[in-house]
Amino acid sequence: MLDPKFVGEAMSVIAAHTDIPVSVKCRIGVDNHDSYNELCDFVYKVSSLSPVKHFIIHSRKALLNGISPAENRRIPPLKYEYYFALLRDFPDLTFTINGGINCIDEVNAALKEGAHAVMVGRAAYSNPWNILGHVDTAIYGAQSIGLTRRQVLERYQIYGDSVLGRYGNNRPNVRDVVKPLLGFFYAEPGNGLWKRKADAAVQSCTTIKSFFEETLTAIPDSVLDSPVGEAPAGRQDLFTNVRKLWPAPYQTRELQDVAYA
Known part of the structure; x- marks a missing residue:
């Protein structure tokens, strides 16, 4: 400047x-x-x-x-x-x-x-589910499609595995692709354990599918299968x-x- x-x-x-x-x-x-x-x-x-x-x-x-x-x-x-x-x-x-x-x-x-x-x-990076999960409806007026975290991750897995290594030299790699998900379970039961599992899994997993298989056991089904909740309140x-x-x-x-x- x-x-x-x-x-x-x-x-x-x-x-x-x-x-x-x-x-x-x-x-x-x-x-x-x-x-x-x-x-x-x-x-x-x-x-x-x-x-x-x-x-x-x-x-x-x-x-x-x-x-x-x-x-x-x-x-x-x-x-x-x-x-x-x-x-x-x-x-x-x-x-x-x-x-x-x-x-x-x-x-x-x-x-x-x-x-x-x-x-x-x-x-949005730290708490994407509760921030970005409301953007389409609250900002753009779109109808909610009611996806759960599990459904979002299933779609993300397909996308993630399709882009691994696309640009050569192993880029993007598993760590690159899953990094935006690190706040996906913010303040939810199992979040701490999931992050520890994720830290280990990015060292060994070669696909997003295997990454999720290694890590999502830390998250209760009640969290994975519930739709987005109320948006956090703010200063209007x-x-x-x-x-x-x-x-x-x-x-x-x-x-x-x-x-x-």
Whole structure:
């Protein structure tokens, strides 16, 4: 973010070598370069110098020294007002909000406030059954098909075994394919034992079928055969006062004036 000209040029090269739209994911700032105007300068320059029209905004700044990546996802304060102000100041661009949004209630709250789109990160990875299991119905209005965990895993096994080694050099391997499942039994009976079995099984199993045969004995049938339950509750008022915190509108500067490096 400290060199938006470089990012814009790099994204132009990437875009020239693909047929799909390119996007940029960024924080709202870096260390002391954390003003709203500096964020806007970055967005303005990157979008002016490249085909990028979509930015995914993690609504925290990044602290580059002294804290770990995990702490960087927690310690810098969330400033959702920066995200929503970008929608006001760059109406021709698309912005996805990210950071601190942990459940379906909070996704819907962001969309209700006007967010173009929402990215849920760690919450979906850590607890996919109870987060992603509600997305189709609660966000997109689709009818629930009532799949159980066992049925989902049966389908995943077919998919997983079909992609093993597809790209050569044993990639993806069993560990790669099952990694998204590590939170599948979050807070359920047998979860701890299943993870221990999974850790051992990825060392020896050569198929997803054999991996499940080795590990799913740890999970009770009552867990495997029940459909998704109630979605975890969240803060529906998470963005209620965000408009009162909006920074002043951005005044576009000439490209040559936008530089921090």
